[in-house]
Amino acid sequence: LVFFGLSNQLVVSFKEENTVAFKHLFLKGYSGTDEDDYSCSIYTQQDAYDSIFYVINQYRNLKNISLGTLGYEHEESGLKICKQQYKRGTMLPSNDTLNIDVSTET
Numbered sequence: 130l131v132f133f134g135l136s137n138q139l140v141v142s143f144k145e146e147n148t149v150a151f152k153h154l155f156l157k158g159y160s161g162t163d164e165d166d167y168s169c170s171i172y173t174q175q176d177a178y179d180s181i182f183y184v185i186n187q188y189r190n191l192k193n194i195s196l197g198t199l200g201y202e203h204e205e206s207g208l209k210i211c212k213q214q215y216k217r218g219t220m221l222p223s224n225d226t227l228n229i230d231v232s233t234e235t
Contacts, residue, residue: 157183211235
């Protein structure tokens with residue numbers, strides 16, 4: 130039972146330490162303090178794009194910036210971004226109703 134408890138504690142510590150490391154590596158402006166498990170506010174399209182491009186650039190430089198064994202095997206098998214959205218949608222501000230074409234495009 131003691132051996133199981135120690136082994137389980139090592140797994141939990143590994144997960145927590147890696148989560149903190151990934152937050153520092155991939156979250157733009159991460160300060161290291163988690164008030165509510167790090168909530169990030171994005172207010173504009175440009176903020177969203179900046180955050181996404183930051184993650185992509187950090188991922189591409191992972192071998193050069195990380196101290197550990199973080200990286201990816203082959204240059205060809207890197208990060209892939211996929212965006213899926215509804216084809217059309219309109220909002221009527223007068224009564225806050227949405228009219229969305231449910232067909233999607235990727």
